Amino acid sequence: EAQVTQNPRYLITVTGKKLTVTCSQNMNHEYMSWYRQDPGLGLRQIYYSMNVEVTDKGDVPEGYKVSRKEKRNFPLILESPSPNQTSLYFCASSGGGSSYEQYFGPGTRLTVT
Amino acid sequence: GENVEQHPSTLSVQEGDSAVIKCTYSDSASNYFPWYKQELGKRPQLIIDIRSNVGEKKDQRIAVTLNKTAKHFSLHITETQPEDSAVYFCAANGNQFYFGTGTSLTVIP
Numbered sequence: 001e002a003q004v005t006q007n008p009r010y011l012i013t014v015t016g017k018k019l020t021v022t023c024s025q026n027m028n029h030e031y032m033s034w035y036r037q038d039p040g041l042g043l044r045q046i047y048y049s050m051n052v053e054v055t056d057k058g059d060v061p062e063g064y065k066v067s068r069k070e071k072r073n074f075p076l077i078l079e080s081p082s083p084n085q086t087s088l089y090f091c092a093s094s095g096g097g098s099s100y101e102q103y104f105g106p107g108t109r110l111t112v113t
Numbered sequence: 114g115e116n117v118e119q120h121p122s123t124l125s126v127q128e129g130d131s132a133v134i135k136c137t138y139s140d141s142a143s144n145y146f147p148w149y150k151q152e153l154g155k156r157p158q159l160i161i162d163i164r165s166n167v168g169e170k171k172d173q174r175i176a177v178t179l180n181k182t183a184k185h186f187s188l189h190i191t192e193t194q195p196e197d198s199a200v201y202f203c204a205a206n207g208n209q210f211y212f213g214t215g216t217s218l219t220v221i222p
Contacts, residue, residue, distance in 0.1 A: 100206060
């Protein structure tokens with residue numbers, strides 16, 4: 001089954017404790033992306049990757065890191081989480097090139113206290 | 114960068130009526146305009162999309178129109194049903210995706 005998976009689905013952590021949210025897709029997609037969703041603000045792109053070892057900042061990259069060592073995986077790293085990073089996070093992938101349709105993961109709800 | 118504005122933020126319609134949601138964008142380089150439906154607690158799902166070389170696209174009860182000159186695009190849902198109730202997001206894409214802030218649609222039976 002073609003899908004995007006994220007782990008964990010729910011996470012409560014404390015300020016400053018490094019965490020990683022994993023994202024994996026099995027569709028051989030080139031383009032992968034991370035978003036955060038906050039009430040009233042819609043989805044905002046954090047980082048995106050157009051292929052292996054190619055990553056670019058989105059609209060709200062501060063406080064986040066990503067890596068794309070393999071085509072299927074695109075982890076989101078919060079080195080020192082803060083309460084303003086409490087949000088719902090979605091990973092998404094698309095074929096790249098002229099194939100724009102994005103497939104979203106199930107979401108990760110992060111709470112930083 | 115791109116700026117996508119979406120209106121209205123909330124919309125209530127009677128079952129069977131039509132619903133229209135409008136978005137504007139600022140970057141003329143944007144060339145792909147998807148619409149997503151997000152039900153409560155679920156992930157966004159693509160319902161229809163349009164590319165900049167097309168003015169209109171229809172899929173059953175859903176249609177999207179694009180006016181490149183005016184930089185706006187609209188989602189039209191006809192014969193609305195209660196299961197259409199959800200939050201709808203527009204987006205514009207060049208290399209990055211920029212989303213509107215969402216429209217909460219309620220279809221009243």
